[in-house]
Amino acid sequence: MKSLLLLGAGIYYVRAIEEVKAAGYRTVVVDRDPGAPGLAIADAPHAIDLSDPDAVLTVAASEHVDAVLPLNDFGVRSAARVADALGLRGLTPRTAELACDKGLMRERWRLDGLSQPCFRVTTTHADVLRAALELAMPLVLKPADSGGGGRGVSVVRDSSELDWAFKFAAAHARNGRIVVEEFLDGTEMTIEAIAAGGEVHILAVSDKLKPPLRTRVASRLMYPAAAGPETIAAVHELARAAIVSLGITDGPAHVELIVTGDGPSLVELGARGGGGHVFSTIVEAVSGVQMVRESARVLVGDPAQLTVRHARGCVYELFVPRSGVIREIRGVEQARALPGVLALGITRKRGEVLGELTDSLQRSGFAVTTGRDREEAIRRADAVANTIEFVLAPVEVAHA
Numbered sequence: 001m002k003s004l005l006l007l008g009a010g011i012y013y014v015r016a017i018e019e020v021k022a023a024g025y026r027t028v029v030v031d032r033d034p035g036a037p038g039l040a041i042a043d044a045p046h047a048i049d050l051s052d053p054d055a056v057l058t059v060a061a062s063e064h065v066d067a068v069l070p071l072n073d074f075g076v077r078s079a080a081r082v083a084d085a086l087g088l089r090g091l092t093p094r095t096a097e098l099a100c101d102k103g104l105m106r107e108r109w110r111l112d113g114l115s116q117p118c119f120r121v122t123t124t125h126a127d128v129l130r131a132a133l134e135l136a137m138p139l140v141l142k143p144a145d146s147g148g149g150g151r152g153v154s155v156v157r158d159s160s161e162l163d164w165a166f167k168f169a170a171a172h173a174r175n176g177r178i179v180v181e182e183f184l185d186g187t188e189m190t191i192e193a194i195a196a197g198g199e200v201h202i203l204a205v206s207d208k209l210k211p212p213l214r215t216r217v218a219s220r221l222m223y224p225a226a227a228g229p230e231t232i233a234a235v236h237e238l239a240r241a242a243i244v245s246l247g248i249t250d251g252p253a254h255v256e257l258i259v260t261g262d263g264p265s266l267v268e269l270g271a272r273g274g275g276g277h278v279f280s281t282i283v284e285a286v287s288g289v290q291m292v293r294e295s296a297r298v299l300v301g302d303p304a305q306l307t308v309r310h311a312r313g314c315v316y317e318l319f320v321p322r323s324g325v326i327r328e329i330r331g332v333e334q335a336r337a338l339p340g341v342l343a344l345g346i347t348r349k350r351g352e353v354l355g356e357l358t359d360s361l362q363r364s365g366f367a368v369t370t371g372r373d374r375e376e377a378i379r380r381a382d383a384v385a386n387t388i389e390f391v392l393a394p395v396e397v398a399h400a
């Protein structure tokens with residue numbers, strides 16, 4: 001039996017681990033938290049830090065794994081270290097560096113002439129001010145390496161906002177580097193793909209809704225993206241080129257881009273499946289391709305089924321209520337029983353204070369709805385959103 005090393009055992013990865021087991025592989029799973037639910041179902045659980053490449057390599061070698069699959073950005077460098085040291089198919093250390101540093105990523109894409117905003121990679125406040133003068137407002141400031149989730153990412157509409165944006169980015173910049181780039185105005189899309197032997201298979205494309213805030217956390221992803229065939233072809237082409245440019249030849253990838261008046265332009269890429277329910281649930285609902293299983297097959301060298309079987313609708317609804325203190329959350333059970341609801345969860349409790357939506361972790365819950373097409377999935381997501389009610393009290397009143 002072949003063994004697959006999975007990096008991550010949090011609640012969102014349980015289904016991925018189950019899929020790999022169901023596909024007939026032995027699962028070796030690591031997570032720093034000994035209580036992580038994915039460890040309980042693993043064939044070989046190890047409570048170690050998945051972002052520590054040496055510790056992960058020790059486990060991989062002793063368990064004789066045949067491949068390694070990172071489930072989030074924190075595991076990408078470790079996965080590459082294992083593949084490199086043990087001679088496995090998958091990420092190289094160079095590709096992992098490019099995929100985990102948005103500055104290096106943009107520099108690589110610039111060398112390959114891919115469509116993206118003008119940018120500067122900076123480290124100090126003075127550098128940021130200089131870059132802001134050289135580029136055109138509005139700008140986006142972001143840490144080069146934060147681990148994702150929108151941490152430290154904000155839009156700057158005029159220079160008075162630069163100080164806040166710099167501090168926000170610097171607080172999350174794990175290697176001290178901050179990318180300053182021009183703001184792309186348009187529709188944001190996400191692309192889920194699997195590379196196999198250097199060929200990129202695109203499985204699903206969504207467009208995203210964002211609340212109009214300076215931070216950029218999404219509130220809804222809709223599949224398939226609503227755009228004409230020419231735009232979708234251009235999106236596919238750019239996503240493919242972005243994946244190839246960074247050297248991802250085998251395994252999953254998640255690309256983000258914005259379709260502007262001049263066509264698609266790259267935001268960033270992850271050398272892993274999409275976050276939350278995307279990798280394990282949504283891609284399968286949309287395309288009929290079980291993305292986790294097929295990624296595992298590609299990585300261990302077994303024949304994979306990478307052809308899209310159907311194009312159904314799906315919505316990933318992410319609850320982002322206004323700020324306040326949660327008094328009560330109503331309608332959860334009724335919403336869960338609505339047609340086409342694949343998953344629904346609330347990640348906040350009564351009494352918690354909802355503040356500014358600074359990153360994805362501040363969201364209050366999720367729902368996944370499916371339908372024959374995009375429109376049906378959207379109607380069902382609207383029904384869920386209308387059924388769930390966050391009853392909020394103003395922060396001052398609650399503290400009085």
Ligand SMILES: Nc1ncnc2c1ncn2[C@@H]1O[C@H](COP(=O)(O)OP(=O)(O)OP(=O)(O)O)[C@@H](O)[C@H]1O
Nearest residue numbers: 117140148149150151153181182183184216267268
């Ligand atoms: N140049 C840009 N122009 C417009 N919007 C941008 C730009 N760069 C980033 N954004 C917005 O900010 C969001 C977060 O940025 P980015 O993806 O680079 O950070 P992240 O921390 O990796 O976030 P996530 O994990 O949510 O993908 C993007 O999804 C996009 O909506």
Ligand SMILES: [Mg+2]
Nearest residue numbers: 150256267268
């Ligand atoms: Mg992103």
